[in-house]
Amino acid sequence: MTLVLRDVVKEYGGRPVLDGIGLEMGRGDFVCMVGTSGSGKSTLLSMIAGLEPVTAGSIELDGVPVRGPGPERGLVFQSGALFPFRTVAENVGFGLRLPAAERARRVEWYLSEVGLLPLAGALPKELSGGQRQRVAIARALACEPSVLLLDEPFGALDVQTKEDMQVFLHQVWQDTGATVLMVTHDVEEAVLLGRRVIVLSSGPGRVAAELPVPLDGPRRLALKRTPEFLALRAQVEDLVRGYARGGV
Numbered sequence: 001m002t003l004v005l006r007d008v009v010k011e012y013g014g015r016p017v018l019d020g021i022g023l024e025m026g027r028g029d030f031v032c033m034v035g036t037s038g039s040g041k042s043t044l045l046s047m048i049a050g051l052e053p054v055t056a057g058s059i060e061l062d063g064v065p066v067r068g069p070g071p072e073r074g075l076v077f078q079s080g081a082l083f084p085f086r087t088v089a090e091n092v093g094f095g096l097r098l099p100a101a102e103r104a105r106r107v108e109w110y111l112s113e114v115g116l117l118p119l120a121g122a123l124p125k126e127l128s129g130g131q132r133q134r135v136a137i138a139r140a141l142a143c144e145p146s147v148l149l150l151d152e153p154f155g156a157l158d159v160q161t162k163e164d165m166q167v168f169l170h171q172v173w174q175d176t177g178a179t180v181l182m183v184t185h186d187v188e189e190a191v192l193l194g195r196r197v198i199v200l201s202s203g204p205g206r207v208a209a210e211l212p213v214p215l216d217g218p219r220r221l222a223l224k225r226t227p228e229f230l231a232l233r234a235q236v237e238d239l240v241r242g243y244a245r246g247g248v
């Protein structure tokens with residue numbers, strides 16, 4: 001599925017928040033978006049998810065304009081927002097309009113994909129933060145979306161758990177072939193996972209730079225220590241810092 005944004009503008013009360021955003025993503029793409037706080041990253045994801053209308057411009061999936069939410073787009077927020085009184089399996093299966101046996105099979109499949117099958121009967125309060133995010137990701141994946149929209153999905157996790165989740169997400173992406181658009185504050189995470197990194201400037205948000213990530217081989221954590229990775233990370237950090245100060 002292709003996702004195309006053309007000249008997307010968003011205003012709140014006449015105040016421009018995003019201005020002229022363009023983006024093209026093909027099937028199986030993985031794009032990470034970074035930018036300072038308030039540059040409109042979450043707003044952009046909400047519009048792609050169909051939860052917010054655009055003020056001007058267009059967002060199209062396979063050439064069809066987005067006019068509301070749809071099952072082909074899965075959205076995961078920073079705090080997974082699970083139903084507290086439903087089990088892990090019930091959370092993952094919630095909203096799946098399938099016959100019971102098929103739904104159970106689907107839930108089992110995605111719980112094993114995220115390594116949580118043994119905790120299928122647990123309640124969210126019995127899980128760690130990382131496990132809760134895995135459930136949220138499994139829930140989004142269970143709808144088998146063509147496009148996965150991730151808004152700071154690991155932002156609330158400690159460094160170790162976050163790194164485990166980065167490796168996990170990369171594996172899920174490879175296994176499912178989903179198109180992934182991920183918003184993050186973490187430049188290292190963006191360079192590790194993205195095949196491209198988009199830097200948004202702020203006030204209003206614009207695409208300030210789009211950098212390919214030409215790193216060969218598997219995206220393992222050891223990659224973070226290579227000179228190529230460190231150079232690219234520094235380049236993106238300088239861009240983000242520069243735009244935060246009002247232009248490079």
Ligand SMILES: Nc1ncnc2c1ncn2[C@@H]1O[C@H](COP(=O)(O)OP(=O)(O)OP(=O)(O)O)[C@@H](O)[C@H]1O
Binds near residue numbers: 035039040
């Ligand atoms: N519903 C709304 N009504 C009015 N203004 C809003 C609304 N949602 C967001 N904004 C404004 O739009 C701007 C961009 O917000 P947004 O949350 O998209 O930025 P962000 O880049 O995701 O920030 P952060 O990195 O801090 O999450 C902010 O100035 C915010 O105050």
